[in-house]
Amino acid sequence: MAIQKEIWTAAIVEGLFASNSFLSKAFNADEYVNQGKTVHIPQAGAPSGVEKNRTELPASVSxxxxxxxxxxxxxxxxxxxxxxxxxxxxxxxSKRESVLRNDKLKLADEVALSFIEAWSPAAGRCVETTGAEVDAYTPSATGKRKGLCKADVLTLMTKFNAENIPQEGRYLLLDAYMYSQLLADLTQSESMAFLACADAVNGIVGKLFSFNVMTRSAVALYDATKAKKAWSADGAATDLAAALAWHEQCVCRALGDVKAFESEGDPTYYGDVYSFLVRAGGRILRSDSKGVAAIVQGIPSAKA
Structure with a gap:
């Protein structure tokens, strides 16, 4: 019987991971990563107040x-x-190169999802989608949801404007489905204006109602009560996908360098062993959560 030789291509199909360029659009606290376990962010108290045509002197001091x-x-x-x-x-x-590249990308993806969860606000800061009905698409979710439409982004802009959030530095992160829903809701002229503001270098796919729009495969996750939920948690039929909006000075990111550990030529494994570590953390900067909001899927009304 002839010897059969297996032929491999000089490449391997790699894992696919989401874009995480949105992490740069936040208050940078990376310098604190190696200074302790807990990061403290000062919160300014209320201003002293202003009186018109003051008549009583001396003025009271507070x-x-x-x-x-x-x-x-x-x-x-x-x-x-x-x-x-x-x-x-x-x-x-090179299996070593492939393994290390994929593990580092997977680590970065998990860290990014943890930042999204940390930046996701409570129910009081959520805006519901109001668009056409779409199928639920989060893991284990069933039924129908309301899609994202341009009116929802306008509602978000109004909310930020009313809270005196600066126009420059606003970002809106959409998942793949919500991004498609938004594009489908724009007119041709609106779509052209939206795409004309794209900045691929900075991960921005367009601009709408003062928000620089970015996208990744998955963003935030909420349960039926609009409580934020980790993607690692068990999925539920009532889960809701969500987009995340913020001003760059209203969320904080502390991200350390990736540390590699290696044991090459390990005598007990007769090979090489590798692993990676990174320290990271973040949160909404303001105690009142202003400058941050989520667009959470609305639930269609039950048909009679």
Whole structure:
């Protein structure tokens, strides 16, 4: 019987991961990553007040009481992965390079989702979608939801304007489905104006109603009561997808460098072992959560 030789291409199909360029659009607290476990953010107290045509002197003197909000840095680690010696000499592609690249991308993806959860506001800061009915698309979700439409972004702009949030520096992060729903709701001229503001270098796909729009495969997740939910939690039939809107000075990010651990030529494994670690944390900067909002899927009314 002839010896059959297996032929491998000199490449391997890699895992696919979401874009995380949105992380740069936040107050940067990276310098605090290696200074402790908890980060403190000062909160200015109320202003002293203004009186027109003051008649009583001396004016009363008051003291401003400042407070702070805190967040804890989390430690993210990959599971150690083993590369047998044979894989380093017998394969036509670099398995070590492929393994390390995929693990670092997976680590970055998990960290990004943790930031989205940390920046996701409570129910009082949620705006419901009001567009046409669409199928639920989060894991395990069933039934119908209301899609995203331009009127929802206008509602969001009005909310930010009423709270004196600066026009410059506003961002709206949409998942793949909500992005498509929004584009479908725009007229041709609106779509052209929206896309004309795209800035691929900074991850911006367009601009609408003062918001720089960005997109990734998945954004925020809420339950039926509009309580934010981690993507790692068990899915439910009533889960709601959500977009996230913020001003760049109203959310905080502290992200450390990725630290690599390696044991090459390990005598007990007869191969190489690798793993990665990164420290990261974040939160909404203001205690009143102004400058941050979520657009959560609305539920269509039951048909008679």
């Amino acid at each position: 003291k401003r009481n400042d407070t702070d909000v805190t967040f804890t840095l989390d430690e993210f680690t990959t599971n150690p992965i083993y590369i047998p010696h044979a894989d380093t000499v017998e394969l036509s592609y």
